[in-house]
Amino acid sequence: MSDLGFKLPEVLVDIDDGVIDLGWGHPSPDLHPLGKMQHASEKLFELKSSVPLQYGAAQGYGPFLENLAIFLSRQSSYTNNVSPLNLFLTAGASQGIDLACTLFAKAGDVVFVEEPTYFVIEKILQDHHLNISGISIDSNGIIISDLREKLESGLRPKFIYTIPTFQNPTGISLSTERRKQLLSLAEEYDFYIFADEVYQLLSFDIEPPSSLLNFDNSNRVIEFGSFSKILAPGLRTGWIQASQEIISRFTDAALTFSGGGFNHYTSVLINNFIELGYLDENIDCLKQIYSERAERVSNSLLKNFNDDISFTHPQGGFYFWLQFPEAFDAEKFLPLAEEHGVSFRPGNAFSASAFFNNYLRLTYTLYDSNSLADGVTRLAKAYKEYSS
Numbered sequence: 001m002s003d004l005g006f007k008l009p010e011v012l013v014d015i016d017d018g019v020i021d022l023g024w025g026h027p028s029p030d031l032h033p034l035g036k037m038q039h040a041s042e043k044l045f046e047l048k049s050s051v052p053l054q055y056g057a058a059q060g061y062g063p064f065l066e067n068l069a070i071f072l073s074r075q076s077s078y079t080n081n082v083s084p085l086n087l088f089l090t091a092g093a094s095q096g097i098d099l100a101c102t103l104f105a106k107a108g109d110v111v112f113v114e115e116p117t118y119f120v121i122e123k124i125l126q127d128h129h130l131n132i133s134g135i136s137i138d139s140n141g142i143i144i145s146d147l148r149e150k151l152e153s154g155l156r157p158k159f160i161y162t163i164p165t166f167q168n169p170t171g172i173s174l175s176t177e178r179r180k181q182l183l184s185l186a187e188e189y190d191f192y193i194f195a196d197e198v199y200q201l202l203s204f205d206i207e208p209p210s211s212l213l214n215f216d217n218s219n220r221v222i223e224f225g226s227f228s229k230i231l232a233p234g235l236r237t238g239w240i241q242a243s244q245e246i247i248s249r250f251t252d253a254a255l256t257f258s259g260g261g262f263n264h265y266t267s268v269l270i271n272n273f274i275e276l277g278y279l280d281e282n283i284d285c286l287k288q289i290y291s292e293r294a295e296r297v298s299n300s301l302l303k304n305f306n307d308d309i310s311f312t313h314p315q316g317g318f319y320f321w322l323q324f325p326e327a328f329d330a331e332k333f334l335p336l337a338e339e340h341g342v343s344f345r346p347g348n349a350f351s352a353s354a355f356f357n358n359y360l361r362l363t364y365t366l367y368d369s370n371s372l373a374d375g376v377t378r379l380a381k382a383y384k385e386y387s388s
């Protein structure tokens with residue numbers, strides 16, 4: 001406690017003791033690769049170079065972009081032979097999306113989002129005074145007929161924001177066929193596609209569908225990647241992949257020019273991490289642990305809830321999206337669940353239109369398998385009390 005008589009928080013979320021909070025998509029502390037990060041830092045100081053402390057190149061630290069391009073080219077679902085000229089360093093996907101809104105839209109413009117979608121994105125879009133319109137999704141992602149209907153009704157979006165792979169909150173992925181259809185509508189109606197791909201590299205047993213960039217013949221796709229989910233969110237570093245024409249818009253932005261490349265020092269550190277071979281190792285480790293945890297949650301849900309809920313077993317990413325019977329109200333259920341020592345995020349948090357009363361989202365990243373199973377048992381006990 002400081003002399004001020006209060007203690008300011010150290011991290012974004014403080015979870016009450018005794019509560020298993022399945023609402024936050026944050027990694028467990030034991031998954032942060034502290035030792036490897038120390039080696040990467042030692043390498044940074046061994047070089048005795050002051051470059052990491054200088055204003056960084058506007059597009060990003062060159063060696064970082066080159067190594068990132070090589071790393072991405074190795075990923076089967078990515079574009080083949082990613083060129084560093086198509087990459088731009090960001091301070092995370094959120095910052096990249098915020099800057100993209102500044103550069104590619106203006107207050108009052110219409111933009112489309114999936115319904116449901118990542119709950120903070122709507123706030124970023126609102127900060128830019130954009131008019132948000134939701135597009136329905138099903139188990140194959142954006143329902144193209146719904147999108148077409150909205151376009152034919154006269155709505156003209158500046159862009160559509162989509163999470164194509166292992167979507168937050170539903171875990172579903174946009175099918176290859178629909179990726180192509182989305183691109184052809186973007187060409188026909190002249191809008192950009194903001195593809196938030198922060199989960200794409202965390203696939204368990206399947207090959208994720210090919211990146212939207214692979215179908216982009218008219219420079220409409222702006223893809224956002226992040227180290228938050230594959231390395232550590234505290235690094236606040238990510239990247240954008242797009243055509244050179246689009247990358248130059250980001251490089252020439254006033255914000256980039258005034259402050260230099262974002263998180264330049266951290267990108268030097270991450271570059272060392274990649275060169276030491278640690279990024280591949282870290283992703284392999286996360287995929288294995290998350291897939292084991294997802295399996296445990298799935299089994300606990302099946303054991304404790306019988307046929308009362310339905311869900312799809314995640315094939316990657318962070319989330320379970322549970323559907324309860326029609327009359328269920330996740331927001332009313334939340335305080336009771338918390339009395340039972342478990343928390344989650346109600347479905348309506350992911351949509352402005354309140355269609356998802358009877359849904360809730362669980363994550364499996366913050367706790368080990370036993371605590372996750374314990375959390376699901378508590379949830380089921382609370383649900384039994386709620387339903388009786």
Ligand SMILES: Cc1ncc(COP(=O)(O)O)c(C=O)c1O
Binds near residue numbers: 163
């Ligand atoms: C879909 C999606 N995009 C972006 C983010 C945040 O990414 P970053 O930490 O890179 O800003 C999250 C984090 O939960 C997310 O789920």
